[in-house]
Amino acid sequence: MSLSFGGTMNHSLRRIALVLLGLVAGLLIAPVGAAQAATAGTVSGTVTAAPGLPADADVWVGVQRRLASGHWVTVNRGTAAKVGGTYSLPLADAGTYRVQAQVFDQSSSDFRTVSVSKGVKRTGVNLQLLPNREISGRVSTEGFTLAGLDPDGPLLVSADTTREPSWSTEVAATALVAADGTYTLSVPRPYDEVRVRYHQRPCPDDPAEECEFGEALDVLTAFWDGTTYGAPSFDQATAVDLSGGSVTAKDVTLTLATKFTTVTKPRITGTPRLGATLTAQPGSYAPAATSVVYEWYAGSASVLGEYDALVGTGRTFTVTSDVIGDSLMVRARPVRAGYEGPNLASAYVFAKSRSSLSVKAKPGKRKATFTVRVKAPDIDTARIYGKASVYAKGKRIKTVTVRGGKATIKIAKQKKGKRTYTIRWSGNKSITSATKSLKVRIR
Template structure:
């Protein structure tokens, strides 16, 4: 899903969520006047960057509304400076903003910063196109009544909207310091059915105070985008149903007062380990080599690709593999016993493999 389509989907979902749906059987009821939405407003200023430039281009600026949900501070609403956002509830180019507080929340906290792929509420970050989500250029902060705000939510100040809308929740934003990777995250282990992959989380400067690891898969066959599929150092045990999937892990280090990219590992593809039997029948200056390939969890119809035969590193002939079988006929060979190597190319769900054998050419 490209960026523009994702914007439209998010906008439509936000619009749908804001509609009031009447209960069944009330179509004939007299209309009632809807209560005005409860909002928080204020002004954002920039200390060491051009506010208007950042407000009107990606990554857009954002205001998030946080409330206590199941004992945790959770984003329950927000707005941004993107052009498709409701002009009455957005961040404007002059820095003024207004954000709605959804019911039933009456005591909330505010966070300010920039939208990133990792903040995407739909979880549809196309990491294969955009491998690393860049660190925000603007420092993320929480409103606490001071000029520059607090660096974490626990130090933020509560904002009560129990009596209605609130104004003058102003804040000044600054450019961010950015974490860099001294060793990138990577996937460790054998990406084949029955195995469990683990993550080397990477190392960072400054050193990470905490680290969030997230796993994703994608499929070239169905053109699926990266789908979140777990967190932590270990990925789930792979099965034959995962054959062909591309697996990646992301790492987001956290350092108080610093912004960090979301670092992306290289993809690994889940494949079954191929192995094959090979037989040779020698003739006068020729030979016929037959190959039978197997791969656990893969049906014969999916065992295809190319098979080649080599002598002293030089390729002599290549043929197609079909239903796990191939026959290679070679001619004009020197008389005598020679070592030949047969190599199977593998495919999207099967690893490559090779085997050597001696053939006595007559």
């Protein structure tokens, strides 16, 4: 990000709109998994409002899914509703979810946690809106000015509920810092205690932006602790108690950050097969990082970077059936007091299930018929498709289409006698290829 000192920022309406839309989109439509066409189950109920709140407000009912790491991540199955009305949410995958209703920056319900399994309809998951609580204060700067920041990287204030928040995990609320340094955070239920984080907006993954996605921030992130410059980490921050209502005067002074020099980028080790554990190698930096924050993303295998969505955190990731057929990559962000690090991505790997190939041969007079069966753990037969070919002495004789894990290959004009045939299964984006050889006596 570029930074100028003593200049004035060109706050175009387009840039401000993009920032605000980005904040809302992170809450509304952050997807989990690359493909979510199917429906595992549904959650439904009513939406009501506490006395004193508008009785006819438009409501957004959102849903978060629990990751194996314990984090909750927003999924793209939210729906619009009205106070006094009902909602119904179709959910693509079985798992543990929590549902919440919000009138943004005004009111919200507590979470309702439900388990969803295939074909189950969870009814009576009713939600009641309660007033949000607000946190307000002022951000001062030292060594730079708010006007001198790159318009693509304005200052934000977030209410965090976990020590390693992502753009899509457990950030209770986020707001822009105004030109005069003031801010107001509207914190939804059920959060009675949060840590306030002051940080620069990361460059989004958007080709229209002039900044570089994943680059280190100019401004040093800080957390409110009642001191002038704040605390360097979530663990050292002072919790803000909202159980008694809104709070004010949560002020801080921000400074410029020193940036890491990247020596090597992160990478993934391990074989990306169903049930396997992958490990993130963090890369190396100067100076050395004291810790590294890891985020795992799944996305399209055909168009890399398309629909990438957070599916795990931590240094290791276990390949589950949810990501089979997807591309996988890990982002690693180095952490050290006084420094801001880049959020670099590894190369992509492709998650597949390991196939097993069985072949039966029925010889005939100058001919043979091969019955091919392909299986893969936790993969529906509809996803087992591709090509099967028969070879002899390295020469391909015939290729057929495999559908539903089955195919029959008939060959003719074969020489009499015993010979070795090799059947090769092509595999596909979800399943590995396989080969099997067998001896057949042609009559």
